[in-house]
Amino acid sequence: MSMDPLKLPFDADEMLAGLRPWIECESPTHDAAAVDRMMDLAAYDLAQMAQVERIPGRLGFxxxxxARFPHPKAGEPGVLILGHMDTVHPVGTLAKLPFRREGDICYGPGIMDMKGGNYAATEALxxxxxxGMETPLPVxxxxxxDEEVGTPSTRELIEAEAARNKYVLVPEPARDDGGAVIGRYAIARFNLMTKGRPSHAGARLSEGRSAIALMARKLLEIxxxxxxxxxxxxxxxxGGQWVNCVSSLCEGQSLSMAKTQKDLDDGVARMMALAGEExxxxxxxxxxxxxxxxxPDHPGTMAMFEMAREIAAELGFELTGSSSGGGSDGNFTGAMGIPTLDSLGVRGKGLHTLTEHIEVASLPERGKLMAAMMMRLT
Incomplete structure (x- = not known):
C-alpha cells in the first residue's frame, strides 16, 4: 500500500488521551514497583501490535x-526505538503537577522526559x-x-539489543529549538563519603571531627x-543525624561532564586525587x-540526520542537529558506532521540574517524523 506516512491521521487529542494514563502512572527510578506498573501499561499498549517480552529488573530496579513487531525479515538487523520509562519525580508529584492541558501545552511529571516521546513512537507504529504500511526493516x-540514574542495570541489555540492529532512534525530548541530537558528551558520576569522629556537640565539641564540615569544604573545591x-x-x-552530635558520616554524589573522552579522563583523575584525610x-x-x-559526525548518524531534516522540511519546520550535554542511553549506542539519532521526541520545557510540560502539537509532529523515518530507513 503506497501511502505517505506524513498524511497518516495522527490526532493530537487522541494521542493526549492515550498518553494520559502513562503520565498518571508515576514511575520514579528508585521505586521499582512503580516503574513496573508503568511497564505494564506500555506492554499492554504494545501487545496489541507486537510480540512483547517483560524482562525482569535487577539491582533493585x-x-x-x-516489543518485536511482525515483519518478513524478523530477526535481521533493523530499527531499534530506545526509550526509558523512569522519571525523576517522586510518587506524589501529581498532587503538585497534575496532568492538565492549558490550550497548546500540557503539564505532567515525565511528560517531556520522556513519556511523550515514547508515546509518539508507539503511536507512529x-x-x-x-x-497496512510495511517498514523496509523490522522494528x-x-x-x-533506570536512565535517570545513569542506566546501571540495563546498559548491557541496551548494548546487546543495539548490536542486533542497524539504526537506533531515541525519542528523548527535542532540543530547545526542536532540534535533534547527533552526539553527546561524556558523563561520570562519583559517590562521596566523609568519615569523622562523633562527640557531644555541647559538652565535648573539641573532641569531635565533623564529617559535614569537611564535605562542605570539598563541595566548594569540587x-x-x-x-x-x-x-x-x-x-x-x-549527613548527620543529631544536631547535638558532631557528625561522623556525610555522603554525597557528584557529576562530571566533558566533550571528549580525554577531558573526562583528566577530570576523573583530578576528582579522584581529592581523596585523603584532613x-x-x-x-x-x-x-x-x-x-x-x-x-558527532559519524557518517551513518549524519545520513540519518539528513533524512530526518528532509522529513522535517516536508512537515514545515527546520530540524537542527548538534552535540548535547546531558547524557542519554544514546551515548551507549552512539559510542558503539551504531547510527543513532537522539532527541526525536516532544517539544517542551521544564523537564525535571514542577513546571514540566510539552507542546501538544509536537505529539503528532514527532509521530509523523518517526513514522516517516521508519518507512525510509533501509
Whole structure:
C-alpha cells in the first residue's frame, strides 16, 4: 500500500488521551514497583501490535519491556526505538503537577522526559500498522527503567539489543529549538563519603571531627574545578543525624561532564586525587556509572540526520542537529558506532521540574517524523 506516512491521521487529542494514563502512572527510578506498573501499561499498549517480552529488573530496579513487531525479515538487523520509562519525580508529584492541558501545552511529571516521546513512537507504529504500511526493516522497541540514574542495570541489555540492529532512534525530548541530537558528551558520576569522629556537640565539641564540615569544604573545591573542558557539580548531600552530635558520616554524589573522552579522563583523575584525610576526617571517592562520549559526525548518524531534516522540511519546520550535554542511553549506542539519532521526541520545557510540560502539537509532529523515518530507513 503506497501511502505517505506524513498524511497518516495522527490526532493530537487522541494521542493526549492515550498518553494520559502513562503520565498518571508515576514511575520514579528508585521505586521499582512503580516503574513496573508503568511497564505494564506500555506492554499492554504494545501487545496489541507486537510480540512483547517483560524482562525482569535487577539491582533493585524495575524491569524492561521489549516489543518485536511482525515483519518478513524478523530477526535481521533493523530499527531499534530506545526509550526509558523512569522519571525523576517522586510518587506524589501529581498532587503538585497534575496532568492538565492549558490550550497548546500540557503539564505532567515525565511528560517531556520522556513519556511523550515514547508515546509518539508507539503511536507512529500503530498508525503504520493500521494503514497496512510495511517498514523496509523490522522494528524493535525497548523501554528501560533506570536512565535517570545513569542506566546501571540495563546498559548491557541496551548494548546487546543495539548490536542486533542497524539504526537506533531515541525519542528523548527535542532540543530547545526542536532540534535533534547527533552526539553527546561524556558523563561520570562519583559517590562521596566523609568519615569523622562523633562527640557531644555541647559538652565535648573539641573532641569531635565533623564529617559535614569537611564535605562542605570539598563541595566548594569540587565545584571550583569546573572549567571549559570539564564541569563538576555536587547534586546530593546527606549527613548527620543529631544536631547535638558532631557528625561522623556525610555522603554525597557528584557529576562530571566533558566533550571528549580525554577531558573526562583528566577530570576523573583530578576528582579522584581529592581523596585523603584532613584533620582526622577521611574523604573517600568511588566511581559511579559512566556514559561514554558519543562523537558527532559519524557518517551513518549524519545520513540519518539528513533524512530526518528532509522529513522535517516536508512537515514545515527546520530540524537542527548538534552535540548535547546531558547524557542519554544514546551515548551507549552512539559510542558503539551504531547510527543513532537522539532527541526525536516532544517539544517542551521544564523537564525535571514542577513546571514540566510539552507542546501538544509536537505529539503528532514527532509521530509523523518517526513514522516517516521508519518507512525510509533501509
Amino acid at each position: 524495575g524491569g524492561s519491556v521489549r 500503530r498508525q503504520l500498522i493500521r494503514a 524493535t522497541v525497548l523501554f528501560t527503567p 565545584e571550583a574545578m569546573t572549567g571549559e573542558d570539564c564541569t563538576f557539580s555536587v547534586g546530593v548531600i546527606h 584533620n582526622g576526617v577521611e574523604f573517600r571517592i568511588t566511581r559511579g556509572v559512566t556514559r561514554p562520549v558519543w562523537e
